[in-house]
Amino acid sequence: MPDLFEEQTQKKQDSIRPLADRLRPRHLLEVVGQQHVLGADMLLPRMISADRLTSIIFWGPPGTGKTTLASVIANETDGNFLSYNAAQVGVAEIRKVIENARQLVRATGQRTIVFLDEIHRFSKSQQDVLLDSVEQGIVILIGATTENPGYTVNDALVSRSTVFHLEPLGVNDIKKLLIRATEEPRGFASLDLTVREDAIDYLANRADGDARAALTALEIAVLSTPDGNITLGIAKQSMQQKSLRYDRSASGHYDHASAFIKSMRANDVNGSLYWLACMLESGEDPRFIARRASIFASEDIGLADPRALEQAAAAWLIVERVGMPECKLTLSQLVIYLAKAPKSRAAYDAIVNAVDDVKNRKTVIAPTDHDPEALPIITSTYFTSEDSS
Secondary structure (H helix, E strand, O other), X not given: OOOHHHHHHHHHHHHHOOHHHHOOOOOXXXXXXOHHHHOOOOHHHHHHHHOOXXXXXXXXXXXXXXXXXXXXXXXXXXXXXEEEEOXXXXXXXXXXXXXXHHHHHHHHOOOEEEEEEOHHHOOHHHHHHHHHHHHOOOEEEEEEEOOOHHXXXXXXXXXXXXXXXXXXXXXXXXXXHHHHHHHOOOOOOOOOOEEOHHHHHHHHHHOOOOHHHHHXXXXXXXXXXXXXXXXXXXXXXXXXXXXXXXOOOOHHHHHHHHHHHHXXXXXXXXXXXXXXXXXXXXXXXHHHHHHHHHHHHHHHHHHHOOHHHHHHHHHHHHHHHHOOOOHHHXXXXXXXXXXXXXXXXXXXXXHHHHHHHHHHOOOOOOOXXXXXXXXXXXXXXXXXXXXXX
């Protein structure tokens, strides 16, 4: 006979859980999106169905299903499933988990599956603690990270894991989740709600591929609207600030910088300004942008327009002295100039070829001060007058 007190306690606990957590799929068929990973005959569903797991790393932006897939694995496979957040657990506790897992294997043969969210929060030396147990099969590791594991996860762990790259969800996928939230008992099925179609469309588009952000905005809209009539205006108020997927300390930092440089290289003024705005709005240090622009002025424009380097140097100085927010005007002016400027990599190619000669060919002895006439003739050609155009 169920304990009435426990049942009421569980209901209260469920009522305070965030909507995104309450709606988290328990089974693979409930998961929306990520068909490049979860489609028919793909590797991950076959691993789960056969209950034959290797260690796994889920890599992707927030709200794309990393924790959800770990939860599905917990429900659909046979193992002692333990869940931790790397930001909240220490190495000592992980060592204890590994020792308990070792004893469990010896006693029962049952494996231990350890889900470690935000695995990038562990330093690589901390991650080393997991290596032996993963290699021996005592622990099956499921790591989740928003950052490129090639930069943030121990190479040895990556090589012993299957990496699944999760992508931002499509607009239609997020719409399905929002509609599900209004219809499921775990969501708002018990409430008398009217959610306008344009409100659903707005939240799905504005979420930028992040299911959690969309569901959180819907939850805010519902909880703040007593009459249950969710209009477009309420949806906009519930998700006012679009968050950018960007981390100055991670690979996203370099991904944005790369897109910025490639746009200027392609003479794409609008693209260059867009990536500049992304970096600035995400809190990037404008000095980093000025530095990259100065390098670009020499590397990609060079002698085709020597004034570009002067413009970059002047802009860098102004950025240093003025700072944000005003220096964004200076950076905008500089970026437009650099994107429109003619391009030449002659100076870059010349020094690269000269350095290659120095490293890989016979060393030429420099003349002494006592023999100024004995200057050796360099026969290699690194630059010609035609290169300056």
